[in-house]
Amino acid sequence: MSETGAAIVSGSEVRSGGCLCGKVRFTVIGPVDDPHICACKDCAKRSGAPFQWWLGFPISGLEWTGAEPTWFDTHPGKTARGFCPDCGSHIAALDYDHEGDSVIGILATALDRHDTDPALIPTNLNRLPKAAPWLAQGS
Ligand SMILES: [Zn+2]
Ligand SMILES: [Zn+2]
Structure with a gap:
């Protein structure tokens, strides 16, 4: 395990995660694809937070x-x-029709380490201002 929370195995990044109680556990092998914030109404309603x-x-x-x-x-x-x-x-999102699209969505907060891993920094914050307009005002 490196300082960023990603272990390197055979040139690939391996990350572990799970739920709050420990029942659900997983590992994923990188690379990370499209780290982003989503503030759609489904994400907000299910998570109880303005964005995921x-x-x-x-x-x-x-x-x-x-x-x-x-x-x-x-x-x-x-x-x-x-x-x-x-x-x-909340752990994951999956499209049933993913034959051509072989990616699973994992919530960064489900990973054991998400705070110090630069690969996880969202590159798309487009919906954030609309979801939480007060968020940026404190800085
Ligand atoms: Zn649990
Ligand atoms: Zn969403």
């Missing part, structure tokens, strides 16, 4: 090392979001 911090990872590099999340269809037949059935932590 998403990261894409190759789905082939994902392994559930604890229980798999419970999946809720935000758009039936199209998109599901995964959460812990015991503690309610």
Whole structure:
């Protein structure tokens, strides 16, 4: 494990994460794809927060090392979001039709280390001002 929280195995970045109670656990092998903030109404309603911090990872590099999340269809037949059935932590998002799109969405906050990893810094904050206009005013 490096100082950034990503271990390097065979040239790939490996990160671990899970839910608050520890029932759901996973590892993902990088690289990180499109780290971004989403403030859509689905993210806000489900999380109880004005926005969520998403990261894409190759789905082939994902392994559930604890229980798999419970999946809720935000758009039936199209998109599901995964959460812990015991503690309610938000973990992941998955498109059912992902044959050409082999990426799974993982919430940065589900990772064990998300605070010091520069690869996770969101590159798209477009929706943030609308979601939380008061946020930038304090700085
Ligand atoms: Zn849990
Ligand atoms: Zn969203």
